[in-house]
Amino acid sequence: MNFIRRQLPVVIAFCFGVALWAQYYIPSRASNEALETFTGSWAIILAGCALILGILSAIHHHWTKIRLKRAGFGYSIVTLTCFAIVVLVGWFPIQWPGFAAVTIADGSFFDWIFLNVFVPLDATMFSLLAFFIASAAFRAFRARSFEATALLIAGCIVMLGRVPLGELIAIPGTNLSMTSIAGWLLNNPNTAAYRGILLGVILSQVAISLRILFGIERTYMGGGD
């Protein structure tokens, strides 16, 4: 039983990983079909199930909060009620008055909820960040050191150079403007630094992949027995 629970998943990861790695170098019809089955069907189903697990976990969290009447359980009632309404509207093809008799497509009640509830809530939630980033820039963005000054100057150049105003901040009679300086900065030192980071990221990605394949990295198995 210990082998099944602890060793077999590592063997599966190794076999599948090596097989799909080898597939890259052997693009035969059979190996392409195997890749098609794995990526176009199996992996997509598994990813969907993982996302459903996430939803179930959130529901479980809020249900527990309601059951134990923890602080703020009233909000959890709002969450679960809304969840139930949207699932009812989207999952069951009921002819809702004033809406098309389709489940999720255009003209459905589900689509109406998406456009008039989900979209404004999601978009506004993120738009709040504009206020906080302005406040943070005012309070925390200080030229305390040489490096911090470089960061601050580059930030201001991009802020001014990547809006229409940047074209107006220019030296007359030359091609030099805030826009052109921002463009040079993004295409040269910025590119160089992010490329250095990117190369490091890829090497670590390869190292992590090898650790997974050889069973050194096993955190995906979770805790417990």
Added chain:
Amino acid sequence: MAEQQTPLQKMAYAILNLDRRIIFTLVFLCVTAPLIWPIGMDFTPTKEVIDAFDDIEALESGSVVLISADYGPSSMPETHPMYLALLHQCFRRGLRPVILTLVPSGPGLANRGLLDVLESENPDGSLMYPGLTEGVDYAFLGYKPGGTAVMLGLGQSFITTFPNDYDGDATSKMPLFREVSRLGDCKYIFDIASVGYPEFWVPYAAERENVPLSVCCTAVSAAQYYPYYQAGQFKGLVGGMKGSAEYEQLVGMEEILGKIPPATNGMDAQSVVHILIVLAIIVANFFFFVSRRWEASEGGRA
């Protein structure tokens, strides 16, 4: 005992301890005022955006363009105008877009945007793009989870990866997918993304299948994608709302819509808020150094 504060020191203290709600109000006013009273600042498209536009313009009529609309409402003002402009460009050039999304909050917006473009009318009330048939001239495949799995799956077969389109119709019965069976048959990939998918489209789709790729991303990730643009792995790079506004200008969205398009409309407000934030940083730093010198001299005397 500390000496009497000078007016400059008092001002420094007041500025550095400004109530954050005053900053919030200034930001709100700087966004709202230019939207009510537009300034109409002109701007020239940058090379990164022109490269993407020119590539799409250069495609032969009838070519299939894969558009991955990987964004949701949280980044809509930056990416959705680009999506609409790209669709107009595709239909005007006679290209056939195949649209999909890899984010769960994406299909509703992508579908709405597609319908808006298909329903566009000329000033005389006639349809701008008449006679387009779903599954022949365009397709909307909807959402699939898995990210890289979907990209690799598309490299093998559209029909296996997306057995149905968003409306539930079988893709195997669509003439478009009998002609274009896999990603390698597409002439271009355009990823419009609010998340990190562009860096996965490069190795798992564009490089693997040898299909050119351009990207529209939120401004947050624009700077980190320049290495891909410099290496030619992104043929074009449309960054944020400004990039979308540039693309709108290149496509001629103002003439198409008969009004200022949304990203272009936001450019005045964007400029004004950026001036506010840069000024705030300069003022805060000036008073920070004033107060620091004062504190140092106080410390020296103590």
Added chain:
Amino acid sequence: MSVGTIIGLWLAAGLTIIIFSFIYKDNPLYKFGEHLFLGVSLGYGWCIYYYNDIFPNAIKPLQEISQDSKNALVLIPIILGLFIILRVVPSLAWLSRFSFALYIGGFAGLAVPNVISGVFLPQLTSTINPLGPDWPSIIKQVVLLVGVFCTVVFFFFSWEHRGAVGKIGRVGILYIMVAFGASFGYTVMARVSLLIGRIQFMLHDWIGSMTGGGG
């Protein structure tokens, strides 16, 4: 404008104001909006996953097994998918290890050749180019090459950052700071854009619909 559209506009505007109320301070109305968003997005996700993934990729092939026996293969990911969902039952949670092993192992294997040939090598080759043809290009190429080298050295912690390595690392950190500054500038731009989008909705769509200028 239909009744549904008008109700939708007012609902969207009301919810926008509810979320904006957080700017003043955290309040019960905002918390209500937050949990409403959570509930709606969970429900939305549930339906989208079902109609866009589970039904066409898992259930439909099962229904069509009689037409094509190859469809029976779909039973494997369905069983493994059920194992993932069984994580909600603590005593059976270990079953999900097989599913994750297959998925993560598979993609670890796929990642190695694809990222090396698809990103690492092209990025490296475009860093080291023949110099020229003119002085501006030479300067750009040198700036790029020096920047990439110094940044990589800065992240190389196997050598102590002293002497020559320390100096190269300092140049590297300067490049990194410029890049992070650029990212900060762009991040400000992104956040402001999102606010512009919401104010555009409130002014043009909502108030515009009342004054006849909506659209």
